[in-house]
Amino acid sequence: MEHLSLKRKITIMIAIMAAMFFAAINQTIGSTAMPRIIAILDGMNLYTWTINIYLLTSTIATVLVGKLSDIYGRKPFLLAGILFFMVGAFLTGTSSDVYQFITYRGIQGIGAGIIMATSFTAIGDLFPPRERGKWTGLMTAVFGFSSVIGPTLGGYMIDNMDWHWVFWIFLPLGVVAFFMIIFLFPKVDRKKSESIDYLGSIFLTTSLVPLLLAFSWAGSEYKWVSPQILGLLAASIISAIIFIFVEKHAKSPVLPLSLFKNRIVTVSNIIGFLMNFGMMGALIYLSFFVQGVLEISPTYAGYVTMPMSIFMMITAAITGQKISKSGKYKRFAMLGVPIMIAGMAIMVFMTNVTMAVISMIIFGIGLGLGMPVFSLATQNAVSHKEIGVATASSQLFRNLGGTIGIAVMGSVMATSLKSNITDKMQSAAAHGVDMTKMDPNIAKQLAAFANPQTLMNKPLITETMAKLPADIQPLFTKMLDMIRDALSSTLSTVFLTGTLVLFLALALVFFLKEIPLRTSNSVPAAAADGEQAKAEGTDVGTKQVFASDSMN
Template sequence: MTHLTDKKKLTIMIAIITALFFAAINQTIIGIAMPRIIAKLGGVDYYSWAITIYLLTSTVASILVGKISDIYGRRTFLLLGIGVFSLGAILSGFATDIIQLISFRAIQGAGAGIIMSTVFTAVGDLYEPRERAKWSGVLSAVFGISSVAGPLLGGYIVDHLDWRWVFWTFLPLGVIAFMLIFINFPKGTKREGESIDYWGSLFLTSTIVPLLLALSLAGEGPNKYAWGSWQILGLFAVTIIALLIFIWIQMRVKSPVLPLGLFKNSIFTVSNLVSFFLNAGMMGAIIYVPLFLQGVKGISPTHSGYAAMPMSIAMLVTSALSGQFISKTGKYKKMGIIGLMVMTIGISCLYFMTPTTPIYLLILYLIVLGLGLGTAMPVFTLTVQNAVAPHQIGVATASSQLFRNLGGTIGIAVMGSIMSTSIAKKMTELAGAHGQQTIPVSTDPALAEKLALINNPQNLLDQPKIEAALKSLSPESQVLFTKMLDTVQEALSYSITTTFLVGAIMAAIAVVLACFLKEIPLRSGKNMEKSG
């Protein structure tokens, strides 16, 4: 599509940006709202699953669509992605329990994977790498805008409206995005001599799904299995067997879903590994900061959104500037390393938070994180696209999305397991240390009922319920209730900040890997030969 006029390309980009914003705003609006949704539907033990399942299906869909869209074109899959995503959003709003919500989020995630993979690939079709860098910054800025608007709107909706409107509010935007793509995006023609790798797709899916299930289900606590249990070991065994079969298939089929030869390109391999660890570290902060703000600090979803907004603004500004800088200079390695280092510092600061940490300090840490994310994020999809031949852009971009999503999904799964284990451990430790002294057994049934209420960390996410319980007690009982509340908040704080430590380690690994990234000139003009 590089032959199109600039005006036509701009029209198509408006349609692409609308589709991306539709998917992104629906993704970012959930983070702030999830604690309150869990408080309404129940199932705090499944808290991370509502996010994990979305990333899991998004991961599978993005890599499968990448190769197929190389064969049949992008238009059909953009429209399919918007349709599937919208269906998942509608159904999620009608969920009556956490299991239904997780199931419908799986549908929504599949649509998101199709949209995300196809959007970034389409930009690769339209522009050469030097100009593509500028648009990569714009697309990252779209994420930044959605990161600002999403938390604010999500908090406002769950505070003032039924939580279901979190999923329904932006459906009209999906209709607009669908129509813009349908009208403006050129119809694709099937590439001759190519075929769909059905068996490869099947065994790639059979590799990813059991792996992510094992990482999500392993650990201590309700609905978890020990790492050495037959359930977890069985899932890992299925993963290994499916992976070996997948590799065997990819070495023999004519049009592999993930050409293994791409991994011989060091830029392709290093960029994808960096993307994996970048997303693994980032997702922990995005998912668990709202939980800290609402569960530990006790602030409302709306104010939680305000607290997260400066991070999004910082990310928005630096992503746009990063894209412009790379477009003008053609240099990207130092930009990526600096961004990752700043991101690592930001997540590391989050690890040192306690229940008494002032909100302004938390906001400052998030700004540092946003500055790093915005600087680094536009870099590594661009490096992948620049390092492969034009006819491989679709599958290369999809592979980049695959590693990003795998990083985010595995990161959340691992952090969720660590959080479940650490909160149970900390609650036991605190109860043994001073529980009997500060919270004696009471003969007051009302107090006993209220203490049982806050003994479940899930109830900390419904602050109005906690405040009502406190006000209903006598002054003497309020003292005991407050001590118990402090204990549970301390345990929740400890478990959440432990996940930030894991995120910081993963981000630091990304920094080290980025140092090995080979820098080659970004292609410009009509030079579309393979580089590197």
């Protein structure tokens, strides 16, 4: 696609960013509204599934579409992704129970995975690595913008409108994005020499699904050493072994193992895994602090997280421009990851809204500096014919990091919260607040609020307070204060865990090899000697020499 005029490329990028924004805004708008929606559907015991199913299906879709889009081009998959997402969003809004909600969120996840993977890969089709930085930064800024308005809008809507509109309000934007892709995005002929690795796709799926389920259920549905979790992990390992054997003999593997011989790809993917492990695992639980501990409504909770998105958006756009101008990227990761660590470290000690906002600003700046680097480094380190599968591998490791991070942090939270609540209740009993001496029905009613998700449901708290006898109401207030105090201490442990994981990511950044960003997608086959290959952007350590493989 390098033969296209700059005007045509910009027009195509507008269409891609419209599709990206449609997926991103539908994801972020539900973040602050989700706890209330699941409470309305009476499915708080399945709350984590509403998040995990989305991550599960989007992860599978992302990695499978990577290779297929290298064969068939990006356009059909962008269109399919938008359709899946629109259907999923519409059906989610029609849910009458939590099981339907989870199923339809899974369909949304398929669409989101396809859109995210093909959107960033399409940048690689349109622009050489040296120019991708500014466009990757702008795409990150689009996601940042959706993160600015999404949570606040979602909080306002759940407080003032029927919850169904959270999923329906942006459907017209999906229609616009769909037709923009149809008319503006050029079609690329299928590479006839490429075959589809069906067997590899099956075993890759059967490797990932049990793994993601194991980490989604461990610590919440089942114990970490339970037969169910150990069985899922065993199934994942067996499938992974078969997958490796299949890929070694596949003519056109869905996830080439040779990709991971490239040191830049491997290090970038591991860093992406660790960053998302720490980031997603901790940020998912920030809403518990804002709404559960500080008692802030969903509408205003969005304002607390908004600074992170604003500063990420601005910093990512500037970082992308700087990377394109200098051709260097490692320095931004070296600066960004420590700033992320500083922002998360503040979360460990935060006790009020001001500290929460400051932590969000600092964390957002770090994200903006670091986020565009690793996918760009990965794309630059492989030949253009592998750009789709390389980008998909980056998305795969990030999604795995997020899923496993949420699970591990959830276990840390559950263990720590149980201990902290026990300590608080023992302290309360010593001061005359002993639930064992209450009416059993009332005690059972109050005990439900030891669950942090129930603690976030302010309408339920108000309703419960109104139904309690007058002499019990002061005890209920004291109990809520104690649980909030226990939750605050617990979340400090969660955020500390995220901080430590980010330190591991920082250590690996030092091992990220930096090679000059190429100025063309087509690399001459004659560039075989080490110095010329290095100048063209080849990782000499992997002894790869890119052959000319223009997408024209």
